[in-house]
Amino acid sequence: MTAAGRQCGDCTLCCKVMAIEELAKPANAWCPHCEPGGGCRTYPSRPAECRAFSCVWLVNALLEEHWKPSRSKLVLTTSDDGLEVRCDPGFPDAWRREPFRGELREWAISGEALDMTVVVIVGQRMTLLTAEREFDLGIVGPDERIVRELEGTRVVNVTVAKASDLE
Numbered sequence: 721m722t723a724a725g726r727q728c729g730d731c732t733l734c735c736k737v738m739a740i741e742e743l744a745k746p747a748n749a750w751c752p753h754c755e756p757g758g759g760c761r762t763y764p765s766r767p768a769e770c771r772a773f774s775c776v777w778l779v780n781a782l783l784e785e786h787w788k789p790s791r792s793k794l795v796l797t798t799s800d801d802g803l804e805v806r807c808d809p810g811f812p813d814a815w816r817r818e819p820f821r822g823e824l825r826e827w828a829i830s831g832e833a834l835d836m837t838v839v840v841i842v843g844q845r846m847t848l849l850t851a852e853r854e855f856d857l858g859i860v861g862p863d864e865r866i867v868r869e870l871e872g873t874r875v876v877n878v879t880v881a882k883a884s885d886l887e
């Protein structure tokens with residue numbers, strides 16, 4: 721049970737969409753230890769990354785029940801930049817369905833004023849949502865960064881650059 725009073729229950733979606741370095745498990749592939757919809761077969765000895773992980777739905781009761789990942793097909797996490805929304809690759813358009821798309825847009829609007837981003841990740845492709853539009857960023861590698869061009873707080877252009885070029 722978490723602070724939000726929630727439990728994973730029948731959800732195991734993070735064991736598919738998240739990469740687990742310690743197991744060399746890539747993102748978007750079921751972990752060999754996972755029984756989809758059942759749980760972790762190696763729970764007592766699962767990697768530290770798994771122990772430390774909680775999706776936003778699990779710990780934040782402000783995210784309503786319909787966002788439960790097993791229902792929404794969307795796993796929400798936070799980063800230094802804002803919100804990351806990983807879509808089950810088996811349901812690549814899940815984030816476009818309502819009420820999810822509308823709520824994501826609202827968060828993109830409120831996030832813009834706070835300099836927080838909303839990024840949707842489907843497979844390896846990323847899309848940055850802003851108040852006014854979507855920026856399809858294509859495949860963004862782990863060594864790459866999203867660079868936003870701002871006019872005030874409004875995002876007018878987005879590019880992807882090598883992290884080493886930004887240093």
Ligand code: SF4
Nearest residue numbers: 728731732734775789
């Ligand atoms: S995605 Fe969230 S609710 Fe689902 S199993 Fe992972 S931590 Fe639990």
Ligand code: SF4
Nearest residue numbers: 735751753754760770
């Ligand atoms: S080790 Fe267990 S908790 Fe970690 S990804 Fe695999 S099934 Fe999920």
